[in-house]
Amino acid sequence: MEIEIATIGGYEEVGRQMTAVRAGDDVVIFDMGLNLSQVLIHDNVETERMHSLDLIDMGAIPDDRVMSDLEGDVQAIVPTHGHLDHIGAISKLAHRYNAPIVATPFTIELVKQQIEGEQKFGVENDLIKMDAGETMSIGDSGQVDLEFVNVTHSIIDAINPVLHTPEGAIVYGLDKRMDHSPVIGDPIDMKRFREIGREGNGVLCYIEDCTNANKKGRTPSENVAREHLRDVLYSMEDYDGGIVATTFSSHIARVTSLVEFAKDIGRQPVLLGRSMEKYSGTAERLDFVDFPSDLGMFGHRKSVDRTFKRIMNEGKENFLPVVTGHQGEPRAMLTRMARGETPYELDDGDKVVFSARVIPEPTNEGQRYQAEKLLGMQGARIYDDIHVSGHLNQEGHYTMLDALKPQHIIPAHQDLKGLSGYVNLCEDEGYRMGRDLHVSRNGNLIQLVD
Numbered sequence: 001m002e003i004e005i006a007t008i009g010g011y012e013e014v015g016r017q018m019t020a021v022r023a024g025d026d027v028v029i030f031d032m033g034l035n036l037s038q039v040l041i042h043d044n045v046e047t048e049r050m051h052s053l054d055l056i057d058m059g060a061i062p063d064d065r066v067m068s069d070l071e072g073d074v075q076a077i078v079p080t081h082g083h084l085d086h087i088g089a090i091s092k093l094a095h096r097y098n099a100p101i102v103a104t105p106f107t108i109e110l111v112k113q114q115i116e117g118e119q120k121f122g123v124e125n126d127l128i129k130m131d132a133g134e135t136m137s138i139g140d141s142g143q144v145d146l147e148f149v150n151v152t153h154s155i156i157d158a159i160n161p162v163l164h165t166p167e168g169a170i171v172y173g174l175d176k177r178m179d180h181s182p183v184i185g186d187p188i189d190m191k192r193f194r195e196i197g198r199e200g201n202g203v204l205c206y207i208e209d210c211t212n213a214n215k216k217g218r219t220p221s222e223n224v225a226r227e228h229l230r231d232v233l234y235s236m237e238d239y240d241g242g243i244v245a246t247t248f249s250s251h252i253a254r255v256t257s258l259v260e261f262a263k264d265i266g267r268q269p270v271l272l273g274r275s276m277e278k279y280s281g282t283a284e285r286l287d288f289v290d291f292p293s294d295l296g297m298f299g300h301r302k303s304v305d306r307t308f309k310r311i312m313n314e315g316k317e318n319f320l321p322v323v324t325g326h327q328g329e330p331r332a333m334l335t336r337m338a339r340g341e342t343p344y345e346l347d348d349g350d351k352v353v354f355s356a357r358v359i360p361e362p363t364n365e366g367q368r369y370q371a372e373k374l375l376g377m378q379g380a381r382i383y384d385d386i387h388v389s390g391h392l393n394q395e396g397h398y399t400m401l402d403a404l405k406p407q408h409i410i411p412a413h414q415d416l417k418g419l420s421g422y423v424n425l426c427e428d429e430g431y432r433m434g435r436d437l438h439v440s441r442n443g444n445l446i447q448l449v450d
Contacts, residue, residue, distance in 0.1 A: 003449040007440040009062030018062035026139035027072040034088025037363040052092040061089035074099040081158035082110035091118035100126035106157035152179035154390030168204030183253035197404040206406035209413040211391035214421035218395040225388040237265040242316035242350040246326040249275035262320035273324030274299040308344040326356035328371030338374035348379030
């Protein structure tokens with residue numbers, strides 16, 4: 001059976017992930033993501049109103065024209081998790097393919113919301129829910145199966161999809177952390193990965209996320225970030241002024257910890273911002289979390305400002321607002337607070353807790369720097385970097401290679417500089433560039449089996 005892989009997006013940057021695998025006459029697409037930084041550099045861009053061709057030209061979504069070179073029919077579109085760099089282009093591109101979107105329940109719900117917000121295209125692809133540990137047949141040949149393997153990441157309900165073919169398994173390894181004691185959900189299923197490495201013809205190809213491939217050691221568990229956050233917030237228990245926290249809206253485990261620790265120090269938590277309401281509300285509705293019954297979630301600006309007025313009237317010392325804006329996004333809640341555009345007034349000594357790291361990309365770094373400067377000018381004290389990454393460091397990569405023992409490797413999810421640590425690690429393990437280690441670019445085709 002011929003096996004061919006199209007590296008469509010995310011092979012020259014972090015963002016707009018998209019990969020297609022052809023096994024015989026059947027094609028499966030993994031991810032359709034957005035490169036948010038390419039949107040943020042433009043003022044007042046509303047992607048939901050834009051045509052896909054304009055977004056492709058902007059570099060915001062994958063250029064999927066290489067798909068016309070794949071001789072097969074798309075049988076499934078498979079987003080690995082609900083981050084925008086993996087699902088943000090589905091509403092712009094999925095309608096081009098007569099194929100269902102297959103994902104875990106939380107991811108499907110987020111995809112559904114993306115589609116409902118789309119104002120340019122009608123997306124009528126079927127939405128199929130599949131849980132980690134389940135398998136479905138792909139195409140009519142009876143020779144290709146899709147399996148979901150549970151992984152841990154900075155969002156719940158994440159998986160690594162595996163395409164089983166007669167030539168061996170294709171493991172799509174974006175994005176994960178090797179967490180054996182997660183705050184929410186099950187640990188990464190390393191037992192299953194090791195089994196896949198030993199079954200049948202083994203692993204023909206492993207496509208891997210290289211975000212932290214230049215960092216030594218292993219990525220800590222989310223429990224490490226949770227204890228760090230506990231220590232920081234408990235140290236503020238006697239502070240009688242304002243405390244504000246921000247984190248990734250999609251990081252439900254972190255939001256859960258913030259809500260719990262706010263209660264512990266005698267403050268009422270409240271979630272503020274559109275994406276904060278969207279992700280946490282969805283997680284609660286699907287029973288992934290059980291928030292306190294009195295937890296407020298407000299996304300609309302008028303509702304947020306009413307909540308800020310209530311906080312100021314009843315006393316900042318009684319509340320812990322958890323807000324959007326950890327990257328300094330111009331329209332996010334924390335940035336508006338820093339500019340004095342909300343009823344919430346920051347005073348000298350008030351605490352701002354960033355339970356997130358700056359995404360290492362110039363647009364984010366610039367926005368975050370500006371937000372912190374503005375907060376500092378209002379007298380706020382910054383607590384930074386209370387976080388652990390959702391991606392593997394070098395030792396995690398080594399463990400995955402040892403478990404899977406792939407015949408071929410395709411690094412992804414970075415630019416060439418970011419891929420370098422992973423290339424070096426693979427070559428130390430006996431792989432060679434141009435032979436079985438394939439460093440690709442967006443828009444390339446890689447023929448693995450003729």
